[in-house]
């Protein structure tokens with residue numbers, strides 16, 4: 001791939017130098033400025049002007065690099081990035097180029113979950129190694145049940161955003177939906193196709209409005225509400241777990257699951273501080289539990 005990219009850069013360089021030379025045959029040489037993208041670790045050849053003229057030289061950051069018409073950079077690294085200028089024998093400025101170093105994208109690592117079962121899902125993705133160069137993403141999905149499935153674009157705030165929303169998913173899907181996340185930059189592109197079964201990827205958002213009240217007899221009454229993003233808590237019921245932590249959150253006990261929106265815990269220790277969190281899960285146990293809600297802290301009276 002590095003060789004290919006090197007050749008690509010060479011081809012582009014050759015192409016631009018042709019533009020440059022058509023110009024120089026009839027007009028005095030004009031400095032032209034352009035960007036060249038090179039994969040880290042590859043080699044690149046940059047011809048100055050027509051790449052033939054004796055006495056030309058390349059400079060970077062003002063100091064001379066080579067005396068000769070072609071600059072070879074071997075096993076390039078990020079430090080080779082910079083502004084390169086090429087000069088004619090009389091010192092005239094032939095061209096300026098900005099060399100950008102980076103990597104072609106690798107197939108994104110994609111993760112999808114559905115906090116709004118069954119109609120919506122979210123996919124997010126990461127790129128390693130960091131391609132360094134500006135990289136944008138194309139995100140699409142489709143339901144491959146028909147011969148010519150309709151490809152939807154996955155909704156995002158911006159092209160740089162590494163998260164998108166799948167809407168109007170097929171209910172009662174018998175085969176997985178397919179998600180295509182393609183990363184593109186100046187050095188290439190890479191695609192990941194991820195099959196998703198909506199039942200397997202459901203993951204509610206955490207419950208909200210967690211309230212803890214003290215009741216007589218050293219009891220705590222914990223109440224909560226379903227995550228607002230869960231569209232239909234009536235037909236797609238959730239169940240809940242409640243976590244109590246104490247001893248600077250070093251000790252924990254988890255209670256539940258509960259189908260109700262409250263529970264009472266007794267047998268608590270006077271003077272002890274408890275941190276209480278609630279998590280939601282599909283009633284049938286499909287998919288994943290939500291993250292824990294933000295902790296609510298309460299200290300029991302000493303007497």
Ligand SMILES: *[C@@H]1O[C@H](CO)[C@@H](O)[C@H](O)[C@H]1NC(C)=O
Nearest residue numbers: 040041042074075076077078
């Ligand atoms: C290329 O450079 C890297 C680090 O700059 C080095 O580890 C590697 O051995 C070099 N490879 C070759 C083929 O010279």
Ligand SMILES: *[C@@H]1O[C@H](CO)[C@@H](O)[C@H](O)[C@H]1NC(C)=O
Nearest residue numbers: 060061078079080081082083
């Ligand atoms: C040129 O100078 C810049 C800014 O000081 C530096 O980051 C870059 O590494 C230099 N390029 C080369 C090839 O020395």
Ligand SMILES: *[C@@H]1O[C@H](CO)[C@@H](O)[C@H](O)[C@H]1NC(C)=O
Nearest residue numbers: 138139140180181182191193
């Ligand atoms: C994935 O998306 C890219 C960019 O839109 C496209 O070029 C490619 O053909 C798609 N791959 C499949 C298998 O649909």
Ligand SMILES: *[C@@H]1O[C@H](CO)[C@@H](O)[C@H](O)[C@H]1NC(C)=O
Nearest residue numbers: 230231232233234235236237
């Ligand atoms: C639950 O399902 C029934 C029948 O499918 C439907 O009529 C009702 O609107 C659904 N409930 C909610 C809250 O959407």
